[in-house]
Amino acid sequence: MSAFLIRRTVHSLIVLFVMSVVIYGLIGLMPGDPVDLMISADPNITTDDAARLRAIYGLDQPLWSRYVNWLGAAITGDFGYSRLYAQPVWQAIVPALSNTLVLLISSLALALAIALPAGIFAATRPYSLADYGINLAAFAGISMPPFWLGILLILVFAVTLGWLPAGGTPDAAGVAGSWERLQFLILPVSALTIAGIGGHTRYMRASMIETLRQDYIRTARAKGLSESRVVLGHALRNAMIPVVTVIALDLGVLFSGALITESVFAYPGMGKLIYDAVMGNDYNLALVGLLMATALTLLGNLLADVAYAALDPRITYEDLDA
Amino acid sequence: MTSLKQIMFFAGLLFSIASFPLQGAAKTDLVIGITQYPSTFHPNIDSMLAKSYVHGLMRRPVTVMDAKWETVCLLCETLPTLENGGAKLEKTPDGKDGIAVTYRIIDAAVWGDGTPVSVDDVIFTWEVGKHKKSGVSSTEGYRRILSIDRIDDKTFTLHIDRRTFDYNNISTMGLLPAHLERPKFQNPEAYKTQTTFDTDPMNPGLFMGPYLMREANTGSHMVFERNPKWWGKTPAFDRITVRVIENTTTLEASLLSGGIDMISGELGLNVDQALAFEKRHGRKFNILFKPGLIYEHIDLMLDNPVLGDRRVRQALMYAIDRDAISKRLFGGKQPVAHTSINPLDWVFAADVPTYSLDLDKADALLNDAGWPKKSNGMRANDSGEPLRFEIMTTAGNRTRELVEQVLQSQWKAAGIDIRIRNEPARVFFGETVTKRKFGSMAMFAWISSPESVPRTTLHSKEIPTEANNWSGQNYTGFKNAEMDTLLEDIELELDREKRKQLWSRLQHIYANELPALPLYFRANSYILPKWLSGITPTGHQFPSTLWVEDWTVGK
Numbered sequence: 001m002s003a004f005l006i007r008r009t010v011h012s013l014i015v016l017f018v019m020s021v022v023i024y025g026l027i028g029l030m031p032g033d034p035v036d037l038m039i040s041a042d043p044n045i046t047t048d049d050a051a052r053l054r055a056i057y058g059l060d061q062p063l064w065s066r067y068v069n070w071l072g073a074a075i076t077g078d079f080g081y082s083r084l085y086a087q088p089v090w091q092a093i094v095p096a097l098s099n100t101l102v103l104l105i106s107s108l109a110l111a112l113a114i115a116l117p118a119g120i121f122a123a124t125r126p127y128s129l130a131d132y133g134i135n136l137a138a139f140a141g142i143s144m145p146p147f148w149l150g151i152l153l154i155l156v157f158a159v160t161l162g163w164l165p166a167g168g169t170p171d172a173a174g175v176a177g178s179w180e181r182l183q184f185l186i187l188p189v190s191a192l193t194i195a196g197i198g199g200h201t202r203y204m205r206a207s208m209i210e211t212l213r214q215d216y217i218r219t220a221r222a223k224g225l226s227e228s229r230v231v232l233g234h235a236l237r238n239a240m241i242p243v244v245t246v247i248a249l250d251l252g253v254l255f256s257g258a259l260i261t262e263s264v265f266a267y268p269g270m271g272k273l274i275y276d277a278v279m280g281n282d283y284n285l286a287l288v289g290l291l292m293a294t295a296l297t298l299l300g301n302l303l304a305d306v307a308y309a310a311l312d313p314r315i316t317y318e319d320l321d322a
Numbered sequence: 323m324t325s326l327k328q329i330m331f332f333a334g335l336l337f338s339i340a341s342f343p344l345q346g347a348a349k350t351d352l353v354i355g356i357t358q359y360p361s362t363f364h365p366n367i368d369s370m371l372a373k374s375y376v377h378g379l380m381r382r383p384v385t386v387m388d389a390k391w392e393t394v395c396l397l398c399e400t401l402p403t404l405e406n407g408g409a410k411l412e413k414t415p416d417g418k419d420g421i422a423v424t425y426r427i428i429d430a431a432v433w434g435d436g437t438p439v440s441v442d443d444v445i446f447t448w449e450v451g452k453h454k455k456s457g458v459s460s461t462e463g464y465r466r467i468l469s470i471d472r473i474d475d476k477t478f479t480l481h482i483d484r485r486t487f488d489y490n491n492i493s494t495m496g497l498l499p500a501h502l503e504r505p506k507f508q509n510p511e512a513y514k515t516q517t518t519f520d521t522d523p524m525n526p527g528l529f530m531g532p533y534l535m536r537e538a539n540t541g542s543h544m545v546f547e548r549n550p551k552w553w554g555k556t557p558a559f560d561r562i563t564v565r566v567i568e569n570t571t572t573l574e575a576s577l578l579s580g581g582i583d584m585i586s587g588e589l590g591l592n593v594d595q596a597l598a599f600e601k602r603h604g605r606k607f608n609i610l611f612k613p614g615l616i617y618e619h620i621d622l623m624l625d626n627p628v629l630g631d632r633r634v635r636q637a638l639m640y641a642i643d644r645d646a647i648s649k650r651l652f653g654g655k656q657p658v659a660h661t662s663i664n665p666l667d668w669v670f671a672a673d674v675p676t677y678s679l680d681l682d683k684a685d686a687l688l689n690d691a692g693w694p695k696k697s698n699g700m701r702a703n704d705s706g707e708p709l710r711f712e713i714m715t716t717a718g719n720r721t722r723e724l725v726e727q728v729l730q731s732q733w734k735a736a737g738i739d740i741r742i743r744n745e746p747a748r749v750f751f752g753e754t755v756t757k758r759k760f761g762s763m764a765m766f767a768w769i770s771s772p773e774s775v776p777r778t779t780l781h782s783k784e785i786p787t788e789a790n791n792w793s794g795q796n797y798t799g800f801k802n803a804e805m806d807t808l809l810e811d812i813e814l815e816l817d818r819e820k821r822k823q824l825w826s827r828l829q830h831i832y833a834n835e836l837p838a839l840p841l842y843f844r845a846n847s848y849i850l851p852k853w854l855s856g857i858t859p860t861g862h863q864f865p866s867t868l869w870v871e872d873w874t875v876g877k
Contacts, residue, residue, distance in 0.1 A: 030752070031748060052461070056511075085540060086362035096540075154575045158578075166575040166579050168542055169542045264572055265572065266567040266576075
């Protein structure tokens with residue numbers, strides 16, 4: 001297993017390197033530069049000022065030269081300075097990252113805690129009233145645009161009922177206890193959870209139905225095992241394999257893709273940070289943010305592979321490498 | 323069922339109690355909603371409105387423009403003028419016309435850590451400002467200062483290398499605390515990343531306004547508390563929180579749910595959003611509209627031979643009804659622009675030629691220019707080429723897209739075919755406008771300040787080309803020798819009356835030549851609680867927070 005992990009780590013580093021070249025190049029190809037943005041906000045900036053600022057920020061250098069400089073520093077652990085947040089990239093990323101991880105882990109855990117049992121329950125009673133009900137709810141969750149759902153939750157729970165804040169994060173200087181922090185989290189976590197439940201329920205249901213048709217399940221039933229033992233003891237491990245793949249891929253998507261939820265709830269997370277960095281031409285911040293999303297996706301896949309082997313003893317690490 | 327109701331009741335009660343501090347904030351606290359977070363807290367690096375807004379709570383510039391659009395002292399005792407002897411004409415060492423301006427800093431003014439604000443700070447700020455590698459955005463004002471004389475710890479004289487009409491306005495010189503920042507400036511190249519304003523922004527010694535920053539949660543909110551060393555009038559609130567909510571729907575919801583008390587006019591809702599809000603919730607709030615200096619217009623590509631004809635440009639103006647646009651789309655809150663000069667500016671020329679909807683005049687001008695109407699109602703020249711223009715603006719800007727569609731239909735009524743092609747702001751400003759790639763029309767806004775000389779947008783030397791690396795902002799390619807002379811003369815004319823005449827001539831040339839089609843001046847919309855008074859919107863770049871000590875809690 002350790003040889004497998006080392007190989008996959010090396011592969012991941014190669015992917016990250018290639019991605020850094022691609023991302024830096026793509027951001028560099030976007031029209032305008034940070035100084036153009038400064039000029040649009042400050043009519044007092046003269047032509048000389050613009051040339052001076054481009055030289056200070058190294059924007060007068062060719063793109064490849066800037067990338068090589070960044071890479072050289074990154075290897076030593078210096079990921080550069082965020083022009084947009086006027087602080088080292090890591091200092092800008094850490095708070096956003098912690099916010100996103102709280103959001104991501106809570107919503108994913110909640111979504112799975114609801115979706116997996118619901119999917120299993122529906123799969124064991126296919127085409128029953130309960131199955132139709134669960135499917136209907138799942139499709140409703142999938143079909144609801146996240147921004148609409150977010151606004152709906154705000155209107156009901158913040159504006160109409162006044163129970164919860166519409167968005168933001170609590171003040172540390174105020175009465176920010178764990179309950180107040182939780183209050184600010186409830187709506188964004190709910191929005192992401194509702195959006196995630198539908199897909200996971202459908203995957204779990206489909207996978208379980210497929211598994212329950214297998215011969216070994218028929219054998220287990222013929223042996224007289226209880227239905228719960230058949231489902232949870234025999235079918236679940238195999239049925240989880242495709243679901244684990246989806247969950248692993250979801251990690252990367254959730255990490256950088258919660259932009260709409262973060263925007264609607266004014267929640268300062270990684271999705272918003274990456275979006276602002278790209279739009280504000282903050283090369284260093286955008287690059288590191290996107291590389292972290294890539295790394296998380298790669299990590300998710302690695303965890304999925306490890307989970308495959310754990311779930312199905314027939315799968316070996318050599319199989320996964322192949 | 324009864325038990326379910328009881329659970330619901332207690333759950334609701336629990337939520338209500340827990341969320342009480344959000345809804346029923348005591349009047350000693352104020353929570354303001356804005357839509358942008360400052361990228362840096364350094365006063366002279368990277369100009370942005372969000373920073374100006376929060377700096378208004380905790381800093382005071384030496385001079386500013388007040389709500390009457392007049393230069394006044396905030397950190398100086400008396401505004402120096404030629405009339406009161408505070409400013410004196412002099413010759414520079416190389417024999418040119420210069421001016422010496424003497425300021426005295428308010429005796430009681432101290433930084434938040436108790437260190438007096440002194441001439442040391444002025445001299446240090448000048449040293450940083452004029453240094454090419456310090457990262458200061460705009461160095462022009464600093465480079466014009468030849469030397470600074472220290473009269474005493476609180477009094478200094480600036481020797482300036484030219485005599486401009488705004489000689490006593492040093493609002494762009496954001497004072498830096500020398501006692502904290504000088505050590506950071508040992509390596510000027512590294513200064514922009516090592517300044518205390520960004521490495522330790524809660525340091526009280528950085529600020530000298532009524533409030534000090536106690537918490538800065540990047541991208542989310544900033545908390546300000548009273549500055550115990552503040553020397554001026556005591557402000558009403560113990561604590562002000564500025565929450566950043568970019569999504570305006572959430573911003574409105576936060577206001578309605580009590581999460582914030584007010585929405586800033588400087589960085590809040592657009593006028594159309596505020597008008598819609600006023601219809602729904604106007605009774606619960608005070609809503610103020612203040613027209614400002616953001617000038618919405620359409621730049622015309624004068625290299626285009628059709629638009630190079632002044633008759634066509636004037637006909638375009640006569641064919642549109644900007645009054646109707648202002649009234650119907652903006653409830654009359656955003657006044658029609660006649661030139662780039664705002665009617666609230668003292669240099670505005672009331673007799674400037676104006677263009678009201680007049681299809682007959684438009685018809686005559688276009689016929690004269692060789693674009694008669696054809697049988698299909700649209701215009702074409704003798705070769706059969708249609709009179710067709712492409713209009714571009716920032717995709718996704720709802721207000722501009724709406725105005726664009728109204729203009730398209732109005733021009734169609736005059737036989738002018740308009741095609742809309744919008745681009746994301748990043749592409750539009752980063753490439754199309756700055757590199758003059760728009761074929762006919764580009765709709766956007768200029769941010770200005772009172773009596774701001776529009777040199778960068780109208781002088782013939784400011785036309786961006788590949789040869790000058792696309793510098794300059796005269797995107798239309800406007801070339802007018804008299805305009806060039808006026809732009810140079812206005813800046814150096816100290817006599818107000820003579821200057822007003824020059825400004826008048828400038829506006830007449832603008833209105834006759836129409837390098838751009840003036841549309842309207844944007845207004846800021848302030849949504850305030852009924853219990854808050856004393857906020858005076860300025861309409862220019864100096865935010866209302868600079869007078870936060872005048873904000874009061876009413877009945």
